[in-house]
Amino acid sequence: MAKLSDIPPREYNTPHNEYLPEEARVLSTTELAPGIRHFVLEFVDPARKEAFSFCSGQFMQVSLLGIGEAPISICSPPTIRGTFEICVREAGNLTGALHRLRQGDTLWVRGPYGQGFPLAEMAGRDLIFIGGGIGLAPLRSAIDCAVCLNDEFGELTVLYGARTPELLLFTDEYDTWRQHGRVETIVDEAPPGWQGRTGVITTLFDAVDLKPENTSALICGPPVMFSFVLGRLKELGFADADIFISLERHMRCGVGKCEHCVVESFYTCRQGPVLSIGQIRGISSALR
Amino acid sequence: MKQGPGPEPEGRIDISKNPGGKLRVGIFPLTSDAGCQLEFLNLQDDLLALAKAVDILHFPMARAFNVDGPFDVVFVDGVPARRDELEILREVRRNTKVLASLGSCSSFGGVPAAQRFHDLGDLKKYVYRGMEDLDTLEILPISNYVRVDLQLRGCPASKWEIMETLTALIAGRLPQLKTYPQCIECKIKENRCLLIEGQPCLGPITRAGCGVVCPSVGVPCDGCRGPTEEPNLTSAVEILLRGTTYPDLIRKFQKFCSLSPEYQEMFDRWRETQ
Amino acid sequence: MGASKPEIPESQDSSGQSVLPELQGWLREIAADHRLFITAAKGGNRIFEEFSPDCKPVTGLPQERTLLPVKKVFLPPSEPLFEFSRGGIEAPPTPENTVVFGLHVCELSADRLLAANMAHDRPDFPYMARRSQSLMIGVSCRRTSGCFCEKTGHDHLAPGEYDLFLHLDDPEHPRLAVGSDAGRELAANAPFPVEDPGGDVIAPAAAAPERWPLEALPEKMHDSFGAVMWDELATRCLGCGNCTIVCPLCYCFYTRDETELDPANGRRLRLWDSCQLLAFARVAGGHNFREARSERIWYRFSHKFMRTWDTFGAAGCSGCGACFHFCPVGIGPRQVIAGVLQVTTNSQDAGGNP
Numbered sequence: 001m002a003k004l005s006d007i008p009p010r011e012y013n014t015p016h017n018e019y020l021p022e023e024a025r026v027l028s029t030t031e032l033a034p035g036i037r038h039f040v041l042e043f044v045d046p047a048r049k050e051a052f053s054f055c056s057g058q059f060m061q062v063s064l065l066g067i068g069e070a071p072i073s074i075c076s077p078p079t080i081r082g083t084f085e086i087c088v089r090e091a092g093n094l095t096g097a098l099h100r101l102r103q104g105d106t107l108w109v110r111g112p113y114g115q116g117f118p119l120a121e122m123a124g125r126d127l128i129f130i131g132g133g134i135g136l137a138p139l140r141s142a143i144d145c146a147v148c149l150n151d152e153f154g155e156l157t158v159l160y161g162a163r164t165p166e167l168l169l170f171t172d173e174y175d176t177w178r179q180h181g182r183v184e185t186i187v188d189e190a191p192p193g194w195q196g197r198t199g200v201i202t203t204l205f206d207a208v209d210l211k212p213e214n215t216s217a218l219i220c221g222p223p224v225m226f227s228f229v230l231g232r233l234k235e236l237g238f239a240d241a242d243i244f245i246s247l248e249r250h251m252r253c254g255v256g257k258c259e260h261c262v263v264e265s266f267y268t269c270r271q272g273p274v275l276s277i278g279q280i281r282g283i284s285s286a287l288r
Numbered sequence: 289m290k291q292g293p294g295p296e297p298e299g300r301i302d303i304s305k306n307p308g309g310k311l312r313v314g315i316f317p318l319t320s321d322a323g324c325q326l327e328f329l330n331l332q333d334d335l336l337a338l339a340k341a342v343d344i345l346h347f348p349m350a351r352a353f354n355v356d357g358p359f360d361v362v363f364v365d366g367v368p369a370r371r372d373e374l375e376i377l378r379e380v381r382r383n384t385k386v387l388a389s390l391g392s393c394s395s396f397g398g399v400p401a402a403q404r405f406h407d408l409g410d411l412k413k414y415v416y417r418g419m420e421d422l423d424t425l426e427i428l429p430i431s432n433y434v435r436v437d438l439q440l441r442g443c444p445a446s447k448w449e450i451m452e453t454l455t456a457l458i459a460g461r462l463p464q465l466k467t468y469p470q471c472i473e474c475k476i477k478e479n480r481c482l483l484i485e486g487q488p489c490l491g492p493i494t495r496a497g498c499g500v501v502c503p504s505v506g507v508p509c510d511g512c513r514g515p516t517e518e519p520n521l522t523s524a525v526e527i528l529l530r531g532t533t534y535p536d537l538i539r540k541f542q543k544f545c546s547l548s549p550e551y552q553e554m555f556d557r558w559r560e561t562q
Numbered sequence: 563m564g565a566s567k568p569e570i571p572e573s574q575d576s577s578g579q580s581v582l583p584e585l586q587g588w589l590r591e592i593a594a595d596h597r598l599f600i601t602a603a604k605g606g607n608r609i610f611e612e613f614s615p616d617c618k619p620v621t622g623l624p625q626e627r628t629l630l631p632v633k634k635v636f637l638p639p640s641e642p643l644f645e646f647s648r649g650g651i652e653a654p655p656t657p658e659n660t661v662v663f664g665l666h667v668c669e670l671s672a673d674r675l676l677a678a679n680m681a682h683d684r685p686d687f688p689y690m691a692r693r694s695q696s697l698m699i700g701v702s703c704r705r706t707s708g709c710f711c712e713k714t715g716h717d718h719l720a721p722g723e724y725d726l727f728l729h730l731d732d733p734e735h736p737r738l739a740v741g742s743d744a745g746r747e748l749a750a751n752a753p754f755p756v757e758d759p760g761g762d763v764i765a766p767a768a769a770a771p772e773r774w775p776l777e778a779l780p781e782k783m784h785d786s787f788g789a790v791m792w793d794e795l796a797t798r799c800l801g802c803g804n805c806t807i808v809c810p811l812c813y814c815f816y817t818r819d820e821t822e823l824d825p826a827n828g829r830r831l832r833l834w835d836s837c838q839l840l841a842f843a844r845v846a847g848g849h850n851f852r853e854a855r856s857e858r859i860w861y862r863f864s865h866k867f868m869r870t871w872d873t874f875g876a877a878g879c880s881g882c883g884a885c886f887h888f889c890p891v892g893i894g895p896r897q898v899i900a901g902v903l904q905v906t907t908n909s910q911d912a913g914g915n916p
Binding site: 020091252255257284 | 643682
């Protein structure tokens with residue numbers, strides 16, 4: 001714990017202006033689903049491009065000059081160097097403008113920020129990924145990382161729900177993931193002829209066989225999903241310390257100064273966005 | 289903000305294919321004192337640059353020849369008080385991508401809505417003497433008739449908000465109009481607080497955006513910009529009554545934004561307690 | 563070393579306590595090579611103002627505290643984080659050396675805590691660029707503002723926690739205490755007897771000097787989440803944000819891009835925000851993580867008495883009482899903390915965190 005007395009008033013260091021973004025180029029962009037686009041980006045500055053590294057679950061502050069800035073999770077694995085990917089759902093000024101970017105256009109980014117999924121600590125364990133909607137984006141970074149570092153982890157299980165079949169993201173990658181475990185999907189509502197499941201995401205637990213004592217759970221999705229999923233994991237015997245959840249909050253700075261993302265005693269941007277259930281135990285406003 | 293009937297906006301405004309790549313703007317007057325459109329001319333320092341940067345195609349106050357569209361954005365000043373104005377409003381809606389209510393008349397009925405607190409027959413008899421056959425509509429915010437995409441409030445509308453709207457639409461974003469209370473800006477200007485001195489200042493429950501014009505010169509806020517998000521009117525009324533009487537306070541709320549949903553709900557509660 | 567005999571200060575006029583005449587000359591000297599802020603009277607309030615030859619510095623008014631705290635000098639209400647144009651982005655220049663004259667004990671103590679917060683973890687560059695080169699000169703206060711610094715522990719300073727401190731408690735014998743090397747340099751031309759090194763500075767005592775149980779408050783704040791007392795406060799609170807704007811230890815902000823008529827030119831602004839506003843915790847798409855006013859009030863006090871204590875071992879409330887003074891409905895820390903202590907002793911009243 002930092003104490004005020006540890007910080008002498010005249011020796012503040014001001015090493016780096018966190019608020020200045022850097023330019024990145026759109027290498028490619030595709031529509032993943034209605035209203036959701038995927039971007040492959042690289043820093044324009046070659047040195048920055050070379051040096052850039054991150055963890056699965058971390059986010060970037062992405063902006064367009066004259067439009068605004070927002071936190072967006074990285075959805076590519078840290079094992080891919082030189083580029084990074086984001087997934088953007090159109091929801092306002094900035095995301096609408098991002099959707100209009102095309103190959104070769106540039107945008108501005110700073111980061112990475114926050115704590116990602118502690119994958120190194122999960123070595124040797126099975127992993128279960130539970131995602132809802134666009135919450136699959138940060139999980140995809142971790143899934144691809146686990147797929148790439150195949151020998152480091154046990155079996156992978158992906159449980160994924162979306163509102164409709166066409167809103168299921170990264171569908172063409174499920175076959176690759178399945179080579180390392182299972183992928184089960186479900187949708188809230190489907191048009192006639194849909195072969196897959198409909199219903200709530202917790203029903204997917206019936207389709208898979210888990211070894212809770214040797215499995216870490218990684219969760220990202222809408223808050224409404226949390227209580228049901230966590231309840232089910234508890235029933236199965238998962239320990240709080242083995243369940244990791246990525247939280248969404250309003251953020252402006254990314255560095256614990258603007259105060260928007262605070263949940264009671266922690267900054268979502270600094271201690272989060274990924275936190276273990278053990279870390280947030282007793283904080284009733286965290287999981288809403 | 290979106291309110292009122294009609295289809296959703298057709299997405300962003302692409303001005304790149306417009307003549308000269310300029311934003312096509314219309315300013316349409318309905319019944320009002322025209323003070324809000326005048327604010328465009330009061331832009332003074334920015335006016336010449338503005339005239340170069342956008343195409344103001346319809347602005348009867350300042351132009352001899354006016355075009356009826358199509359527009360990227362139309363600002364409607366005032367409320368429909370006659371049937372032909374209603375037709376103009378509907379036509380304008382069809383001819384523009386973004387429709388902005390300009391000022392508290394078009395947003396909330398404004399001063400013309402005072403009509404609603406009196407018997408229309410009496411008004412015709414005493415105010416419009418000799419015009420008893422006057423065909424006038426009940427005053428309603430324009431959002432009662434058409435979809436409104438942006439609400440610029442105030443009496444008059446604020447120059448800052450007009451410029452923010454135009455520069456935002458040119459840049460490809462929706463303007464970020466202020467939703468927080470006047471108090472924030474008033475404190476930042478380090479004005480003395482009229483409310484704690486006991487004056488009936490509506491600052492805490494009124495939206496910022498005008499630059500706290502009145503309190504900065506020692507005049508309590510009259511609430512012309514309408515309520516903040518989720519105003520605590522019950523508590524505010526209790527405090528305001530320290531510095532004014534009940535009938536005066538009602539008149540204060542009725543002056544500019546009487547038809548805002550938040551005030552309407554408060555009036556209903558008042559009526560129940562009468 | 564300012565050995566001249568101190569003169570009797572100008573008699574207090576209706577606007578309060580003006581500065582000593584010889585002080586004006588010293589301030590003019592400081593202003594020659596610094597960006598100097600003094601306090602002046604405006605509308606019955608003391609405010610920080612940039613020094614100009616014709617300004618009238620005051621050291622105290624019947625309202626002792628300033629309307630906006632000194633944070634406005636280092637974290638302006640609105641500032642460009644950078645400007646942009648077709649050529650890219652450009653950060654604004656770093657401001658020159660700043661001297662602030664006229665801070666009371668609680669103001670210096672709070673400023674120091676705010677600076678620690680901005681320096682902590684990932685430093686806030688624009689704030690630190692201004693603050694780290696600044697000198698702070700304190701003056702005595704008279705405790706006439708209904709303030710309560712002894713309750714929050716912001717009622718004393720050790721040498722080093724001020725650069726200079728002008729003791730005016732005995733108006734006939736002002737003395738200038740030196741608290742830092744940088745302060746010593748500035749004191750060289752001061753027209754007062756200099757006390758070097760200066761000692762502890764303690765705010766004048768209040769009638770009821772007992773401290774709040776600050777060590778116990780984090781837990782009590784936590785336990786009070788959801789308690790009825792917050793709902794009761796919410797029925798009165800107007801959500802105007804006054805309390806956060808005038809607070810020396812509130813610093814939250816939002817950012818907004820502004821463009822000119824040529825959209826290639828503009829700036830990213832950061833502006834003061836308030837956690838009391840409905841939109842504060844709302845995310846794109848409309849979900850609001852702190853929808854209830856009662857929770858927003860709890861959140862503000864939990865920041866002050868729980869989070870700041872846990873991080874820095876100090877209360878995030880200076881005890882200046884500005885929030886109470888400028889609250890239209892009279893909500894203030896003394897009432898709230900009394901309520902929090904009460905609520906947790908009657909645990910059946912607490913909604914409580916699980």
